[in-house]
Amino acid sequence: DKVLSYTKLDKMSNSIAKCLLERGITSNQFVGIYLDRSETMLASIVGVLKAGAAYVPLDPHFPKDRIELICNDASLVTILTEQKYCDSDLFKSEQVVNVDALVTTPQNNKVPTPSIHLTDTAYMIYTSGSTGKPKGVKISHGNLANFILSMLDDPGINERDNILAITTISFDIHILELLVPLIAGSTIYIAPREAVSDPDSLVSLLSSNPITLLQATPTTWKMLNASGWKGHNGLTALSGGESLSKELATNLLTKCDKLYNMYGPTETTVWSTMAQITIKTPAITIGKPIANTSIRIVDKWGIQVPIGCWGELLIGGDGVATGYHNRPELNSDRFIQLTNGLISDTFYKTGDICRLLADSNLECAGRVDNQVKIRGFRIELEEIENAIQSVPGVKNAAVIIKNEQNIPILVACITLKPSVTLEIDPIRLLLQKQLPEYMVPSRFLFLESLPMTPNSKVDRKALQSIELPKNYTEMISISTNTETEKKITDIWVNKLSLSVHTPDDNFFDAGGNSLLILTYKDLLQKEFHCELSTTLLFQYTTIRSLSEYLNSKGMNESLQAKKDRASMQKQALSSLKRVRK
Structure with a gap:
């Protein structure tokens, strides 16, 4: 482990x-903060806040086009990055600061305290936008302070806690994992990216470290369960970013001491409501507002509805963001002024359909628009549709979310212009250049026309009723060279319903995802009578490469796979960054 003391963190952030x-x-x-997950990433966040500026997370694994769009929209004055990214053509050389040089031998610099007001911006997070471009949400120091102080009180975080940080800083819930613990004096374990995407390594991190708090999406909790996680004594589990099912909650309650269901849009600062779930909880709700937060539920005319009636949830109070960056029309639509007597307050229109129960808890039941969530990431379907429609030859596109093998996936329904023939690959390639991987559809369907409503809008309910092809064998012809390739191909095509054309297709490009890879692992182990790790499958992502690996191991596969997995997990553990007092 690489251990970083609070004193060292203070010096590093002062230098920045x-x-x-x-x-x-x-x-x-x-x-901009363009860094891999490390102690330097945390020091950079703190350094920007100490300087009185606002940080904008830039994930190095996002497509180049999206990074450029964010940089231009935010008018970034400086980019904090590391040595290996300094020569990137994404940024102007005069913008770039190599923080590696600053933090290698940090000086005990005293930084003058800048004048910071509660209304000044602390950070800006970009979320998916319905216009086809992501939008920046500006969170003020007042918003941030209110959230941190509320979380310290409930669910309660203190200096004895050990928090495992697994979230990309491009997702705003990283605030709870990185900044809240610093105020509490807790110890932070920063998991490397490789471990975050590999449930086996994540289970290993949990079992080998005294973690007392873990925040994750329901998708990640399901991945942990599927990887054989047995639970953790003394663990407080926070679940948010997606709907928490009663089945998953019941399972988690057997593996942790406390379980909380968290809810909140980026525009109201991370989490706005929360509910502690116990074995006696009759139904899963999103709970009650956190400190200094108010809610209203209104009908389509903006009139408050009675208790028990459904309507759109509006959130007000100290967590409501400053607004969207350079989007005045959207601000006036989503952030509205409401009065209560003589007091006027800004409320954010969440777009979530909710109702207030008699016990003051909130129940959530869907959306008023086409926004969806995949693995906790908020996605405006229109942004994907606009990207698809920019492909030459595409006439129209609609994206829906469907469940395949109990896993939510994005499905693109596409119509082509007359006399146009188009393959899936060029569409997928273009989307991968523009969108984060979680926004690229897993399945593509070519239709003669899109069903329409009487109001001339795409009938998404009709699209939901379209059956997805369960078997691709009649649609493609795959040339396989070995018996091993044939067996893996059969799993892809007939068991996982992946869209595969050649043995060199990538598992994730063919429609695979981090949840489906666990099913894939189980099927492979049964077929080849060996033990494999998910880490290995992230490394060998094509039919050909995995086949070559399996053939090279021969009868010693089981023993070698165990050694490989142990080595990879040890490497992940050695990459763990720890910040403690």
Whole structure:
């Protein structure tokens, strides 16, 4: 483990803050953070806040086009990055600061305290946008302070806690994993990216470290369960970003001490409501508002509905964001002023359909628009549709979410212009250049026309009724060279319903995902009578490469796979970054 003390973190962040101040950076200016998961990433976040500026997360694994769009929209004055990214053509050289050089031998610099107001922006997170472009949500220091202080009180985080941080900083729930613990004086375990995407490594991290709090989406909790996670004594489990089922909650309650269901859009600062779930909880709700947060449920005319009636949830209070960056029309539509007597407050229209129960808990039942969530990430389907429609030859497109093998996936329904023939690969390739991987559809269907409603809108309910092809064998012809390739291909095609054309197709490009890979692993182990790790499957993502690996191991596969897995998990553990007092 690489251990970082609070004293060292303070020095590292001071060096970064001093550098930013010397560059003339002031409040409400945006600084990009383009770093891999590490202690330097955390020091950079703290350094930007110390300098009084606002940070904008930039995930190095996002497509180049999306990073460029965010950089231009935010007008970033500086990019904090590491040595290996310094020569990237994404940024202008004068923008780039190599933080590796600043934190290698940090000086005990005293940083002048800048004048920071509650309304100044602390960070800006980009979320999916219905217009086809992501939109920046500006969160103020007042918003941030209210959230941190509320979380310290309930669910309660203190200096004795050990938090495992697994969330990308491009997802706003990283605040609870990184900044809340720093205020509490807790120990933070920063999991490397490889471990976050591999449930076997994540289970290993949990079992080998005294973790007391883990925040994850229901998808991640399901992955842990599928990987044989037995539970963790003394663990507080936070679930959010997606709907928590009663079945999953019941399972988690047998594996942790406390379970909370968290809810909140980015526009109201991470989490806005929460519910502690116990074995006696009759139904899963999103609970009650956190500190200094108010809610209203209104009908389509904006009139508050009685208790027990469904309507759109509006959230007000100290967590409501400053607004969207450079989007005045959208701000006036989504952020509205409501009065209560003589008091006027800003409320955010969430678009979530909810009702207030007699016990003051909130129940959530869907959306008023086409926004969906995949693995906790918020997705505006229109953004994907606009990207597909930019492909030459595409006439129209509609994207829906369907369950395949109990896993929610994105399905693109496409119509083509007359006399146009188009394969899936060029569409997928273009989307991969523009969108994060979680926004690229797993399945593509070509239709003669899209069903329409009487109002001339795409009939998404009719699209939901379309059966997905369960078997691709009649649609494709795969040339396989070995018996092993044939067996793996049969699993892809007949067991997983993946769209595969050649043995060199990538598992994830063919429609696979981090949940389906667990089913894939089980099928492979049964077929080849060997033990495999998910880490290995992330490494060998094509039929050909996995076949070559299996053939090279021969009869010693089981023993070798165990050694490989142990080696990879040891490497993941050695990459764990720890911040403690």
